[in-house]
Amino acid sequence: MKFDRRQLLAGGGLLVAFSMTGRGMAQLSGGGEGGGAPAPKRPDLPGSLKSNPILESWVHIAPDGGITVFSGKAELGQGIRTALLQVAAEELDVPPAAITFVTADTARTPDEGLTAGSHSMQDGGTALANACANVRLLLSRAAAKRWGTGTDSLSTNGKGQVIASDGRRVSYGALAADLSLHVEAIANAPRRDPHHYRTLGHDLPRVDIPAKLTGGAAYVQDLRLPGMLHARVVRGPSYGTHLAKPQIDAARKMPGVIAVIENGRFLAVVARKEWQAIQAMRVVQDSDYVRDIPPLPVEDGPHRLQKLPTREISVLNTSNGAKPVWKTVRGSYSRPWYSHGSIGPSCAVAFAKDGALTLWSHSQGVFDMHRAVAELVGLPPEKVRCIHTPSAGCYGQNGADDVTAEAGLIAMALPGRPIRLQWMREQEFGWEPCGCGMVTRVEAAIGPDKRIAHWHYEVWSNSHNNRPVGAGGYAVAQQITPGFPAPEPKPIPMPEGDGDRNANPLYVFPNMDVRYHFVPTMPLRVSALRSLGAHLNVFTIESVLDELALAGGVDPLQFRLAHMQDERARAVMIEAADRFGWSRRPRGDGRRGCGMAFARYKNIGAYCAIVMDIEVERETGAITIHRVQAAVDAGQPASPDGIRNQVEGGILQSLSWATREAVTYDATRRTSFDWGSYPILRFEEVPRSVAVHVIDRPGDPFLGAGETAQGPTSAALANAIADATGARLRDMPLTPAAVKAAIGLAG
Amino acid sequence: MTLSITVNGKRHRVDASPETPLLYVLRNDLGLNGAKYGCGLGQCGACTVQLDGKAVFSCITPISAVGDRPVRTVEGLGTVERMSPLQQAFRDEQAAQCGYCIAGMIMRAQALLDADPHPDEASIRAHMQTNLCRCGTHMRILRAIRRVAGIANNGAAA
Amino acid sequence: MLGRLRQIGRGRAVLAALLMGIAGALFALALSWRPAIAPITPPSPGSFTPEQVARGAVLAKIGDCAVCHTRDNGRPLAGGRPLATPFGTLYSDNLTPDPETGIGTWSAAAFRRAMKDGVSRTGEHLYPALPYEHFTHVRDADLDALYAFLMMRRPVHEAAPANRLIFPLGFRPLLAGWKLLFLHHGETPTDSSRSAEWNRGAYLVEGLGHCGGCHTPRNLAGGEIRSQAYAGGIAEGWRAPPLNAANPAARKWTQEALVTYLRTGISPDHSAAAGPMGPVVDSLSQVPESEVRAIAAYIVSKMGGSPSGPVAPLPDHAEAAASRFPEGAVLFAGACAGCHGQGAPMMGQGRPLLSLATALRDTEPNSAAQAILQGIEPPVAGRGPKMPGFADALTDRQIAAVLGYARARYTDRPDWKKLPAAVAKARKEGTQP
Ligand code: FES
Numbered sequence A: 001m002k003f004d005r006r007q008l009l010a011g012g013g014l015l016v017a018f019s020m021t022g023r024g025m026a027q028l029s030g031g032g033e034g035g036g037a038p039a040p041k042r043p044d045l046p047g048s049l050k051s052n053p054i055l056e057s058w059v060h061i062a063p064d065g066g067i068t069v070f071s072g073k074a075e076l077g078q079g080i081r082t083a084l085l086q087v088a089a090e091e092l093d094v095p096p097a098a099i100t101f102v103t104a105d106t107a108r109t110p111d112e113g114l115t116a117g118s119h120s121m122q123d124g125g126t127a128l129a130n131a132c133a134n135v136r137l138l139l140s141r142a143a144a145k146r147w148g149t150g151t152d153s154l155s156t157n158g159k160g161q162v163i164a165s166d167g168r169r170v171s172y173g174a175l176a177a178d179l180s181l182h183v184e185a186i187a188n189a190p191r192r193d194p195h196h197y198r199t200l201g202h203d204l205p206r207v208d209i210p211a212k213l214t215g216g217a218a219y220v221q222d223l224r225l226p227g228m229l230h231a232r233v234v235r236g237p238s239y240g241t242h243l244a245k246p247q248i249d250a251a252r253k254m255p256g257v258i259a260v261i262e263n264g265r266f267l268a269v270v271a272r273k274e275w276q277a278i279q280a281m282r283v284v285q286d287s288d289y290v291r292d293i294p295p296l297p298v299e300d301g302p303h304r305l306q307k308l309p310t311r312e313i314s315v316l317n318t319s320n321g322a323k324p325v326w327k328t329v330r331g332s333y334s335r336p337w338y339s340h341g342s343i344g345p346s347c348a349v350a351f352a353k354d355g356a357l358t359l360w361s362h363s364q365g366v367f368d369m370h371r372a373v374a375e376l377v378g379l380p381p382e383k384v385r386c387i388h389t390p391s392a393g394c395y396g397q398n399g400a401d402d403v404t405a406e407a408g409l410i411a412m413a414l415p416g417r418p419i420r421l422q423w424m425r426e427q428e429f430g431w432e433p434c435g436c437g438m439v440t441r442v443e444a445a446i447g448p449d450k451r452i453a454h455w456h457y458e459v460w461s462n463s464h465n466n467r468p469v470g471a472g473g474y475a476v477a478q479q480i481t482p483g484f485p486a487p488e489p490k491p492i493p494m495p496e497g498d499g500d501r502n503a504n505p506l507y508v509f510p511n512m513d514v515r516y517h518f519v520p521t522m523p524l525r526v527s528a529l530r531s532l533g534a535h536l537n538v539f540t541i542e543s544v545l546d547e548l549a550l551a552g553g554v555d556p557l558q559f560r561l562a563h564m565q566d567e568r569a570r571a572v573m574i575e576a577a578d579r580f581g582w583s584r585r586p587r588g589d590g591r592r593g594c595g596m597a598f599a600r601y602k603n604i605g606a607y608c609a610i611v612m613d614i615e616v617e618r619e620t621g622a623i624t625i626h627r628v629q630a631a632v633d634a635g636q637p638a639s640p641d642g643i644r645n646q647v648e649g650g651i652l653q654s655l656s657w658a659t660r661e662a663v664t665y666d667a668t669r670r671t672s673f674d675w676g677s678y679p680i681l682r683f684e685e686v687p688r689s690v691a692v693h694v695i696d697r698p699g700d701p702f703l704g705a706g707e708t709a710q711g712p713t714s715a716a717l718a719n720a721i722a723d724a725t726g727a728r729l730r731d732m733p734l735t736p737a738a739v740k741a742a743i744g745l746a747g
Numbered sequence B: 001m002t003l004s005i006t007v008n009g010k011r012h013r014v015d016a017s018p019e020t021p022l023l024y025v026l027r028n029d030l031g032l033n034g035a036k037y038g039c040g041l042g043q044c045g046a047c048t049v050q051l052d053g054k055a056v057f058s059c060i061t062p063i064s065a066v067g068d069r070p071v072r073t074v075e076g077l078g079t080v081e082r083m084s085p086l087q088q089a090f091r092d093e094q095a096a097q098c099g100y101c102i103a104g105m106i107m108r109a110q111a112l113l114d115a116d117p118h119p120d121e122a123s124i125r126a127h128m129q130t131n132l133c134r135c136g137t138h139m140r141i142l143r144a145i146r147r148v149a150g151i152a153n154n155g156a157a158a
Numbered sequence C: 001m002l003g004r005l006r007q008i009g010r011g012r013a014v015l016a017a018l019l020m021g022i023a024g025a026l027f028a029l030a031l032s033w034r035p036a037i038a039p040i041t042p043p044s045p046g047s048f049t050p051e052q053v054a055r056g057a058v059l060a061k062i063g064d065c066a067v068c069h070t071r072d073n074g075r076p077l078a079g080g081r082p083l084a085t086p087f088g089t090l091y092s093d094n095l096t097p098d099p100e101t102g103i104g105t106w107s108a109a110a111f112r113r114a115m116k117d118g119v120s121r122t123g124e125h126l127y128p129a130l131p132y133e134h135f136t137h138v139r140d141a142d143l144d145a146l147y148a149f150l151m152m153r154r155p156v157h158e159a160a161p162a163n164r165l166i167f168p169l170g171f172r173p174l175l176a177g178w179k180l181l182f183l184h185h186g187e188t189p190t191d192s193s194r195s196a197e198w199n200r201g202a203y204l205v206e207g208l209g210h211c212g213g214c215h216t217p218r219n220l221a222g223g224e225i226r227s228q229a230y231a232g233g234i235a236e237g238w239r240a241p242p243l244n245a246a247n248p249a250a251r252k253w254t255q256e257a258l259v260t261y262l263r264t265g266i267s268p269d270h271s272a273a274a275g276p277m278g279p280v281v282d283s284l285s286q287v288p289e290s291e292v293r294a295i296a297a298y299i300v301s302k303m304g305g306s307p308s309g310p311v312a313p314l315p316d317h318a319e320a321a322a323s324r325f326p327e328g329a330v331l332f333a334g335a336c337a338g339c340h341g342q343g344a345p346m347m348g349q350g351r352p353l354l355s356l357a358t359a360l361r362d363t364e365p366n367s368a369a370q371a372i373l374q375g376i377e378p379p380v381a382g383r384g385p386k387m388p389g390f391a392d393a394l395t396d397r398q399i400a401a402v403l404g405y406a407r408a409r410y411t412d413r414p415d416w417k418k419l420p421a422a423v424a425k426a427r428k429e430g431t432q433p
């Protein structure tokens, strides 16, 4: 990776906030979220091999030829299981079907930290590729030894065999007996030649999909252990409340109720059948509630953040103090708090037996979890095993961690019985950490040469990273007695960043000042949501670029290209624009409009350009999205269709955020609690067509693509609305009412 | 209390109180995973099954309301080895991300296709409007349904 | 509103006969012929002041013009919305200033005549689907503002399909007879003993707002029964509840509560706006609050009384209702209690109890049945109270059982009669286009 001067400057934040010791310092395995992966043992190795250099922790080959591959990354619905399987199959040179693939289990797989931050391919994929290349090398050496030849004349044939130029062949299974994988990897085991890839770069149908289409047991929700009981937690309507008079005695008498767990303010009912647990929960819950933390700031929306104490972080400063004044654009942009809105409320199964606790969880961080839950329930970490089990998409820290900790507490109170706990829909909305509300403020100017001459950028945000790394990180930790204090919220240092993620433009501007006003106090409970601060930062930067282009009378694409030196960035912009037909784009009668936007996620991940064609109904402000074209460069694609699927999903989710979503609240509670009060995009509102083009970069390093579309999509929409109506909307959501307010009721 | 219902062509006797929503009977008494709990409020469609051929929310359909009406779940359409045309279309289009919504999507779409084998784009979208997908798999879901309906995306939708 | 059109339709063949009779008798006298008003070239943008256009935009919302004059997925105000009646289907006209298919060639005078007399520019009588018996009370200055707003829309070239009416109702001169009976010109009288706000409300409600179109019962000829103004009507199979002293609300409406309801679609002491009331609320959410306050002041005074003294405890006769409607009780527990029962999330969020629901306390079960069959969509900006429909999950008999139980449990009112038949009828009405 090449860093130019600006990126090094951007990294200046690193020195400010990062203590260089222990866990997490090594690599920002989950994009800097959570506790990170274990400290590196071999910093010279690529990806997660740094912390887990022993090959045996990644690959087993049985004498019968059966291959098991282990990954610390988890399937979250992003298709990572298939992509990683492709990586392993390619570098071992076996068919994917020959591999048994084991993911994120604290008892079995390497600790790769969180599955987050679009790092799974970068860290996990890279590690697996190199581990498997190492194993293939060792297999070749074993064969060479057996045949008394050199390895140069040997190759593999894609079927789990080493072959010699004279036609001799031997299966991996036969070689495995003489082979110890209990060795450390070397840094540059020869990788397979991208031109001869058999699996990587091909569209392998996702291995998890068939079960999901036919009612197979695919989710933690589907686990049914013998003797399993069903639990529900009972609580006030949202985080920071508790019930004034829970009807505990009434619940104890209900049919099927086995236990009511009371620990401080933490309450749960456990019943034989799930419906019985739900009914008992309703009975206990029939009570007023009390707020136990300061009231929510109703008036200011996200601008509340600008009134709270901040810690100042200089992201980047090349300012020469000059403020050229040919054409200046000023504006403040914002987004509200978002819900993760997983379709399946969080669920976990916990089983305490013989002083050990097993947890089946869809947390993105099972490795942090087995330590944090251990602390919470008072067991040594090695007595707590967490097995990642898929669930509905979470897109960050939803209720997954909390529900697992709570299931663990309940299971510890009822040892010997597996406990399945699922949150109710309203509990997910009310108690999960939200995606942060944020505000930005920009002043930027172009000179007479129509190039940017000055750029002053500020962003206000809470921490996007409150993932539990200790017991105090769980909401329940402040409900039980004795409890654990919530940890101090911390920002993630650049180059990953959290609120300032992508606040430093990849474009080359002179005379820049980029500041992060980090706000430690949180009006609402918040944590990671897909793309963290990149969403608003890219929204802002790309909106301002269009405003400046308009001021200078320059085509938005040309204006961007004029400020971009990174060839791959230029390539995705041009690719998306060409495929869209940007130069022939429709111009309308004040209704039709087109917009584009670009970002390289975190400036170190995948490149993504989005172009869209929309129509605004001036009478109602309603927005119809006709066509979206994306181009993405994620380095060597494992599965191009997997990337397309992710990016399509990112585009639609970002459109939903941008057009309608906002967590609502009054002084005492969140008031978005169901899909009526928190509407998301539905079928009649999605675009007529979405096309994603994946640029092939054979052999280039993997760049995570899971979050790359979030920022550019919302920005392209705002730019298209401005193009269509002349109205620049700066505060999300960009609702019909906001459009109407901008263009007037008389339209 | 023992009640009997017909699911995927098989008569079952289940021991459940009569108000229990069908969802919990399917999942916990019959061990079927297809219908999912998403909201329990009839607002998301994750629990969609067919009742007498119509797509209904099983989370708010009491078991005692089912009576003799046949219930069909995604397990009744096909298996991994022998998928139904619609399931196969979802596989061909790779129409899932997390997939949590997908069984409900398939059951709702199947109800439309059963009533009208060749719906147009606008009818498909209107019919699917009740079911939510958070991953944003909508475009692929639409493609899969169109594949079975035998129509191209003519951009005729909303 | 569409609902009022349906209500007109409800007179069935009797209305046809009656209309023919009346019209026949009055035919000579009707002098139904009206002159065409000369076409104009569509006015240029400078023809109106921005204030006038903006004012017209508000008035168009209060008049709900776009609700009837927009087809599904169609361009706003471009017409073409079908209205099925027992006499055939009517299609709303294109109100955009397209010269061929809209009102582009209409002068202000032609527009005023249409609104006040129900006569088109070319001299044709318009069907009373256009509520000119209300619009006739609107002041000329307001009609001119509305005209200015409409003429400044972007023209949409889209002809409404031809009406398809049974013989002889396609013969428009017959409408002259209808007008003689039901069209009463003149301004809404002012009441100097009342506040300016109240008088403003009266003007809006009786005129552009045409609330009586749904909330006043109609006779067989489809005319509003003036002696029973605001005694409740039928709209698209839903009951538009009485807005007079007979209003069935459990807690008296206050102006404040009604403003909240009309602007958000829900009042914590009442219930959610459903069915054809949804679009009304959506429109009113977009007009200045002062106008809605005026409307509320007037309507609340019509409903009479004021909330005073301690609020009576709300009925909840769970056991008695369950013993009388055992099937309904079971179905309610599985299908309804997840939202409406004790400890349910809606309850924790301050949503109204069913004991407050107007539809359950009404003399007729129509609205309660429709709510269960069709559900409720959030009326304002797609955000708000949302209830799923049960049309495919529950049979008519099962819905009747739930209705019987809920009525008995949450109100002190007498049982509804012949519920299964009422539900079957509601189901039929609810599925009309
Ligand atoms: S779970 Fe039944 S509709 Fe959401």
Ligand code: FES
Residues within 6 Å of the ligand: A077, A343, A392, A393, B096, B097, B098, B099, B100, B101, B102, B132, B133, B134, B135, B136, B137
């Ligand atoms: S695929 Fe995840 S919710 Fe639809």
